[in-house]
Amino acid sequence: xxxxxxxxxxxxxxxxxxxxxxxxxxxxxxxxxxxxxxxxxxxxxxxxxxxxxxxxxxxxxxxxxxxxxxxxxxxxxxxxxxxxxxxxxxxxxxxxxxxxxxxxxxxxxxxxxxxxxxxxxxxxxxxxxxxxxxxxxxxxxxxxxxxxxxxxxxxxxxxxxxxxxxxxxxxxxxxxxxxxxxxxxxxxxxxxxxxxxxxxxxxxxxxxxxxxxxxxxxx
Amino acid sequence: xxxxxxxxxxxxxxxxxxxxxxxxxxxxxxxxxxxxxxxxxxxxxxxxxxxxxxxxxxxxxxxxxxxxxxx
Numbered sequence: 001x002x003x004x005x006x007x008x009x010x011x012x013x014x015x016x017x018x019x020x021x022x023x024x025x026x027x028x029x030x031x032x033x034x035x036x037x038x039x040x041x042x043x044x045x046x047x048x049x050x051x052x053x054x055x056x057x058x059x060x061x062x063x064x065x066x067x068x069x070x071x072x073x074x075x076x077x078x079x080x081x082x083x084x085x086x087x088x089x090x091x092x093x094x095x096x097x098x099x100x101x102x103x104x105x106x107x108x109x110x111x112x113x114x115x116x117x118x119x120x121x122x123x124x125x126x127x128x129x130x131x132x133x134x135x136x137x138x139x140x141x142x143x144x145x146x147x148x149x150x151x152x153x154x155x156x157x158x159x160x161x162x163x164x165x166x167x168x169x170x171x172x173x174x175x176x177x178x179x180x181x182x183x184x185x186x187x188x189x190x191x192x193x194x195x196x197x198x199x200x201x202x203x204x205x206x207x208x209x210x211x212x213x214x215x216x217x218x219x
Numbered sequence: 220x221x222x223x224x225x226x227x228x229x230x231x232x233x234x235x236x237x238x239x240x241x242x243x244x245x246x247x248x249x250x251x252x253x254x255x256x257x258x259x260x261x262x263x264x265x266x267x268x269x270x271x272x273x274x275x276x277x278x279x280x281x282x283x284x285x286x287x288x289x290x
Contacts, residue, residue: 057281064278093281100284102228105235147232147284170233 002026002213005041007071007087009033009062014048014193018084021193024206025213033065042216043080043124044071046087048140048191058101058143059089068094080124080212081185085141088177088187097178097187098157099148104141105170111140113201115163116176116190120156123183124215128207135160135204137190139168144189146171146178154178160188222265226280226287227258258285 004022008015008030015030022028022045031038033051038044051062062068068090075081075096083091091097104110115136118129129135148154151173160177167174169189177188192205228234234256241255261279265271271289280287 056279060278060281100281102232102284103235105233107235107239145233149283 002043002216003041004028004043004045004209004212005031005038006045006047007031007033007067008047009049009051009065011051011053012047012049012086014084014086014191017191018045018047018193021196021206021209024196025209031067033062033067036066036070038067038070038074043082043212044074045193046071046081046083046090046187047193048085048087051086051090054086054143057093059086059091059093062086062090063094072096075180075185078182078184080215082125082208082212083185083187084191084193085144085189088189089143091185091187096185097180098154099146099175099178101143101189102145102147103143104145104168107142109140109142110144110168111138112168113138114166114168114176114190116160116188117163118159119161120159120179120183122156123159123179123186123211125186125208125211126159127214128211133207134163135192135195135207136202137192137195137205138201139190141169141189144169144171146175146189148172148175148178151175156183157181159186160190220265220268222263222268222271223290224261224263224271224275224279224287225258225290226261226285227256229284229286232284
């Protein structure tokens, strides 16, 4: 059974939802930001929230935490790492993912359900999907405007795009999520861990955790 | 040595904060103000100034989206 490790930073707020989502598809435990030990997990989730108060810039301080050194090594060895919202910001700041996140063009906090399209179904996080599938997943952020100086150059590294007309934050080329070159590190602004039960409107987010479970069990 | 690092959004990157301030000025009767950009300032005391550029590039700014100057 796939063991997920969900990192808890001071200021994380979505780690418990991520843990509960992970446990629908495998086993899961929390990892502490001061620990270098990833406890032998098969996949790592860097969750949403406001790590270290988001002081200086979102994700800028969390990047230097001891656990992130271990995550960088885990990622370099091909381990699957998923960054959600603040986790996406942290992975960009850590240079594990390309680009950066800027304040929403509206300068407002946005919380709403959006449809995102799977652009690359070949990653360990999307292999339970087909390219072109639309997933209904909520966003909730103030700093979610994805920026890359040359988005065309990302190619297959664009994993999710906001569906036509639904880009909530001014992200360049409607990009909602990207991967590293190898595809084993993915980050996205929408929150799949909040969309794993029809009771809350959609279970589409479960696809990402299901994909991770498939990916690590086939290793 | 006391130093100031001025950080602003990189040229060409949409700066909604600057735009919002710019749009607010005419309402107060201030005309002819343009190209407003809002950034931040970091003030610090540093013993070895030669380290400051690296500090700026590795922590104080994200060079992908921000420019800085030291004064």
